[in-house]
Amino acid sequence: MADIAELDQAIRTQLETCSSRKPALRLIQSIKGIGAIAARTILIEMPEIGVLRKQAVASLAGIAPITRQSGRWRRQSFIQGGRKPLRDALYLPASVATRYNPELKAQYERMKAAGKSSKVNITAIKSKPLILANTLVKED
Structure with a gap:
C-alpha cells in the first residue's frame, strides 16, 4: 500500500512540475x-x-465505433484497439456523468429509449469528456 502511495505522489509531482x-x-x-x-x-x-482531431482522440482511446461491413454482410459496430488503461479510467467518470450531468444524462436516456444497450450508451458517453478535454487543452 505504501508503494502505491509513493508512486501516486511521484506521478503527481512530475505532472505538477512540468510546465x-x-x-x-x-x-x-x-x-x-x-x-x-x-x-x-x-x-x-x-x-x-x-x-488531435476529435475523431482521432476517440480512436486512440479505443472508444470510436468501428463498423464491419462487406457487401450485403452487416454486423454491429464495435470498439477495439486503443489504449485500454485510458478506456478503463474513463468508465467511472462516464457512469457518474450519466447520473449527475444533465446533458449527458439526457443523451444516455435518449439512447436507452432507442433500444441501445447500456454498454453501448456508456461507451458513447466516455468519448464526450475526452473530446472536451482535447478541445480545452488545444484552445488553452
Missing part, C-alpha cells in the same frame, strides 16, 4: 466528472492530447 502539463492538468480537472486520477491517466496515457 506544459500543469495547465493541461488543471483544465482537464475542471471538467465536471473528471477527477484527479482520471485527469492524470488522460495526460499519461495520451500525451498527444490537445493536438
Whole structure:
C-alpha cells in the first residue's frame, strides 16, 4: 500500500512540475466528472492530447465505433484497439456523468429509449469528456 502511495505522489509531482502539463492538468480537472486520477491517466496515457482531431482522440482511446461491413454482410459496430488503461479510467467518470450531468444524462436516456444497450450508451458517453478535454487543452 505504501508503494502505491509513493508512486501516486511521484506521478503527481512530475505532472505538477512540468510546465506544459500543469495547465493541461488543471483544465482537464475542471471538467465536471473528471477527477484527479482520471485527469492524470488522460495526460499519461495520451500525451498527444490537445493536438488531435476529435475523431482521432476517440480512436486512440479505443472508444470510436468501428463498423464491419462487406457487401450485403452487416454486423454491429464495435470498439477495439486503443489504449485500454485510458478506456478503463474513463468508465467511472462516464457512469457518474450519466447520473449527475444533465446533458449527458439526457443523451444516455435518449439512447436507452432507442433500444441501445447500456454498454453501448456508456461507451458513447466516455468519448464526450475526452473530446472536451482535447478541445480545452488545444484552445488553452
